[in-house]
Amino acid sequence: MLHVREPRTLRKPAGKSKLTISDITADAVRLSAYEGHERIWLGRDNESGLTAIVAIHNTALGPALGGTRVWPHESFEAALTDALRLSRGMTYKSAIAGTAFGGGKAVIIADPKTEKTPSLLSSYADMLAALEGQFFTAEDVGLSLADADFLRTRAPNVVGTGSGSGNPSPVTAHGVFFGIKAALKHRRGTDSLKGIGVAVQGLGSVGWALCEKLHEDGAALTVTDIDTTRIEEAKRAFGATALAPDAILSAEADVFAPCALGGVLSRETIPSLKAEIVAGSANNQLARHEDARLLMEASILYAPDYVINAGGLINVAAELAPGGYDRAAAMARVAQIPKTLSDIFARAERQRRPTNEVTAEIAMERIKAAAAA
Template structure:
């Protein structure tokens, strides 16, 4: 397939394919923008149905990281990596070291970290081959709890905007996807008094969360249509589409998944139905904020990371208020804010180059 003709291609600076026959590594790194700094984004391992699906995903994810890092106020550009394969079956330490060599070949333009199917143990293997890696166990560790914290705060901000109170007691939340982030979000919501409906493709994940929280377990294919107050997509993207949106009964959609909108127009479709949508790359930025602290000159400090993630709720509140004031969708407001920062940085860089 042609990368340039792919619908998800959005002026990406570089798309690189990596293959290691000995370990079976098949990986793609997409660098969307390095205007704000080196491209930073996690590495996802997933059993894609074909190469075209992997290319589409990595292009969409990399673009999302550009906007996420811009909105989080970080001096990072946007990039992402995907490894084609089943993380539970195919992943090996040797494969992760091969991926590390692939990252090293990009000479610092891309800095990797954990994502779906990849954990801190995997990053330790990657680190043996490259220094361009964040989220190490001995530094900032697993970023998932910080992602979950940001989503939790974003849900409270959405409730405050929609209902006038961020109280979670008695609120029913449907959490779709119970990986590291989804499970931790479910824990936080349960401890705050929310009632939970959960779904995951893995039975062991739903069993653990249901036992800990008393959640009701439903089929992942129908959880979006549950009669709940908040729908929190925390698995893969494109779950907000022509088929699912008419079936959504929740008044708020706020979750950790990347690229929840199948197409940009679906933000308007949600708004027209009276559903308050929390732009995913804003609400789920806690993880990258955490690893940004690790990357900073002062080194990692958990208190500083937590304080920065706390700002996600305030950012969401500003987006909701601006969308209500202007009649734009929340996605349009967030995009405009991110693009303004990127344009300003590009202009400053151009002026410096011309001096």
Template sequence: MLNVLEPRHPQPSVATTLEITDITADVRHLQGFDHHEQVWLGRDTARGLTAIVSVHTTVLGPALGGTRIWPHTSFESGIIDALRLSRGMTFKSAIAGLPLGGGKAVIIADAKTEKTPAMLEAYAEMLNTLQGQYITAEDVGMTLADADFLAERAPNVSGTTKGGSGNPSPFTAEGTFVGLKAALRHRTGSDDLAGVRVAVQGLGSVGWSLCQKLHTEGAVLTVCDLDAVRTARAAETFGATVVSGDAIIAAGVDIFAPCALGGILSADTIPLLKAKIVAGAANNQLATAEDGQRLVTRGILYAPDYVINAGGVINVAAEMGDGGYDVATVTPRVARIADTLSAIFQRADSEGRTTDAVAEAMAREIVEAARK
């Protein structure tokens, strides 16, 4: 059973420079809005904070989802990102069997140049007002040290050093790895990776860890990343072929593993794919709902992102149980991602539906059952 905090109405104290506004009604027309319960805007000009917290649903429990710090080119794109990611978190937790709803936060800033202690202080104030509704953890641009910093100032922060679960990336990578092997087994009848060509897009914590696992089992790697130091290290460590970000989608490989930001699979990019399996850790890989069918039309097996990348949230959720964090309970739950994906692949085949449609239907069935 999770330790759920009592809800507090989001009103900042008189002394703060933070302003929190309920913008739910204002974003209903945007792409990605799906009957979201609440969307909050936190703004503190003095401390450099512009944060969107999107709560998709709390039917299964408090909304859990990481905080992403990213320099979106527009305020609207930041909101759409938060909407889509929070809905994905609902589906992710539901299919993983977690008593959690879906939420996500996006801070519009460059994590390398604009993230400051003052900005995080302001964000911690915002988190305090959302106790009982939203629990956060790490995501792109948010480090374990940042989570620890926030946890010292707000109780609704997970994935921390003190909580015990720490960095969720290794568990996300492990779930992606076993899910990738499940996809390979479904497609070819074997999950032997020796000689299998895999393109990994993005060499952050998850992408790098995934490369290590793939390399150990004999996969032949092609990689890309914005950081030339990382790609050079991958070439030296794994014997990986380095290509540009534009070229990775069309690489001559068996499996494409997107591990960077979302929206990579679209009407423009899907025709370029040579891989026959897409299995990676990135969120929101499909640019539109129609892209799942585009993959099927091209004979490409797709592992739905919020199923294959659930290892991180499974790990973070374990820290919120009454008994405290125990890695021994996490490992078998992450391993079951492979079984879940195999069931999705089989159901998609038997029903003549796309894998993403089947996964979404499964998640919505769980949520609707909880409403009754």
């Protein structure tokens, strides 16, 4: 069982809020994913049904920035593990992308279709307001642009809103699209997508926007999603071939693009891959960090998720830049994702190491330099 103690650095939520915010102590967490985290906040409000976790991994580069995920995890420990892994990934993503932010992530344990009520979001906004200056957030799985707008009226530390840079999903998809082309260029010597088979797992906001770009550029799409209606729409819109969710990893394709939840690449699933490139928007695609070596040994080129999917982060981070949001400047930074990937691919190949090992090494070099400065 996890134990909590009252924090010393949070201001009390305003008004008559029933929200309680506690600090999960390091010695109470028996999870390997906890390693290296600075702080974990737990917010609860029995009246609204809120159970929210905000994990702050590393703030050497600046205050934590990461999305809020709304998902009905099967247990509190599963939600906590998700938050810990995602926040650590945000640290690396921010470092590689060159932002002035650290890594954090929030998870609300709720079904976004049936339990994401205005009351629950109001309680979560109270929690965010109490964390002002320590954590900034934006959309993620289960949290929409409208939700972000709702939160922003109640908490100042919300970005990616309609009055700011907008929904980050299309910008994430933009970066992934060009990341796929960079992977093709490295592997085949050409970045042309004409006739290239791409298997897309997940047709949410990012997955759908990615499919639009891939289809327009001539790729042959194979798709899946847990929402069968979405699959039918993709078949009509893109002429896509549909597969059941459990069949997409073994699809006959040149590129596998995971764009749903994480943990899809493991020692059990990697042997079934037929694609020669893995490049998608999902966070934490690897079940274990060391599983990337299995991809390398199978001659599958892996585009590390927190590099290729950094477009959304770069865009929302730009809202907090001195002088305010400049879309042209933000998109120019997103346009550097392919070069970053190409450099990682080349370095990994020279050193005969998995791409994610090389990427983590680069990220930690930047974080340690910032901490020492």
